[in-house]
Amino acid sequence: MAKTALITGASSGIGREIARDLYGRGFRIILCARREERLRELAAELGENTRVIVCDVSDREECLRLYEETKNENISVLVNCAGFGAVGSFEEVPLDTELRMIDTNITAVHMLTKLFLKDFVAADRGYIMNIASSAGLMYGGPMMATYYASKAYVVSLTSAICEELKSTNSRVHVCAVCPGPVDTEFNDVANCKFGVSSITPEFCAQKAIEGMFNKKCIIIPEKSIKALCTGAKFVPRSLVLKVTGKVQKKKTGRLTV
Numbered sequence: 001m002a003k004t005a006l007i008t009g010a011s012s013g014i015g016r017e018i019a020r021d022l023y024g025r026g027f028r029i030i031l032c033a034r035r036e037e038r039l040r041e042l043a044a045e046l047g048e049n050t051r052v053i054v055c056d057v058s059d060r061e062e063c064l065r066l067y068e069e070t071k072n073e074n075i076s077v078l079v080n081c082a083g084f085g086a087v088g089s090f091e092e093v094p095l096d097t098e099l100r101m102i103d104t105n106i107t108a109v110h111m112l113t114k115l116f117l118k119d120f121v122a123a124d125r126g127y128i129m130n131i132a133s134s135a136g137l138m139y140g141g142p143m144m145a146t147y148y149a150s151k152a153y154v155v156s157l158t159s160a161i162c163e164e165l166k167s168t169n170s171r172v173h174v175c176a177v178c179p180g181p182v183d184t185e186f187n188d189v190a191n192c193k194f195g196v197s198s199i200t201p202e203f204c205a206q207k208a209i210e211g212m213f214n215k216k217c218i219i220i221p222e223k224s225i226k227a228l229c230t231g232a233k234f235v236p237r238s239l240v241l242k243v244t245g246k247v248q249k250k251k252t253g254r255l256t257v
């Protein structure tokens with residue numbers, strides 16, 4: 001069976017572009033998300049060597065089913081891209097939304113990484129790309145608290161696994177992709193708009209895939225975001241939190257400066 005990539009969150013944005021890019025590199029692609037029609041459209045566009053699996057990764061049983069259905073499909077690249085955010089103060093974002101975000105952005109990434117990593121390590125080959133965010137490199141995100149915290153979990157988990165694999169000279173590689181704003185459907189779902197310029201999902205996907213195959217652990221697609229994240233390390237934590245909070249508030253339209 002041809003080398004295969006499994007991509008969650010493939011119905012839109014960054015995941016869809018990663019699917020297109022990897023297909024162009026000769027991978028057989030398994031597309032996963034909840035919106036079946038979107039996935040079928042993409043599968044038809046790509047052509048042969050694609051499979052569609054409709055799956056809600058916020059449900060633990062569904063994550064297990066996804067693994068069981070694909071574990072014998074010669075997967076050598078797993079991309080955990082499914083995720084979403086919600087803007088608002090901690091007290092105003094509904095608990096249900098936050099718990100679904102934790103299930104999608106954290107639990108599903110954790111489960112699928114764990115399940116596939118064991119097989120990859122046994123075969124001593126494979127790549128896992130976890131789509132985190134530059135939000136995960138900051139101290140926290142006032143007005144988007146749960147989203148920032150969820151992405152910090154992904155960055156921390158992935159960094160630790162990356163080091164564990166390096167220390168055993170494993171050929172398996174895991175990486176966390178940390179983009180700043182990307183022009184996708186993310187804002188429609190999060191109910192906000194970016195206050196700063198964004199990159200295209202095509203550019204983000206290309207940089208993420210190049211970084212992964214070059215065995216980078218933390219991949220920040222855009223240079224200015226990389227500089228911002230580096231600079232933030234030299235600024236007091238309280239100031240970084242204040243500025244991040246203002247940027248997030250601007251997204252809600254409640255701050256115009």
Ligand SMILES: NC(=O)c1ccc[n+]([C@@H]2O[C@H](COP(=O)([O-])OP(=O)(O)OC[C@H]3O[C@@H](n4cnc5c(N)ncnc54)[C@H](OP(=O)(O)O)[C@@H]3O)[C@@H](O)[C@H]2O)c1
Pocket residue numbers: 008009010011012013014015032033034035036038055056057058059081082083084085104131132133134178179180181182183184185186187189
């Ligand atoms: N856009 C940005 O500025 C940005 C920046 C940094 C990081 N990110 C991260 O990039 C990833 C992709 O987001 P995007 O920007 O491409 O946004 P997007 O266009 O809204 O795409 C999100 C994808 O996640 C899927 N998804 C959401 N919940 C799911 C669930 N429960 N089960 C299965 N699939 C689910 C959606 O598919 P269905 O709705 O069809 O299920 C969709 O394919 C996310 O993890 C996001 O946090 C985005």
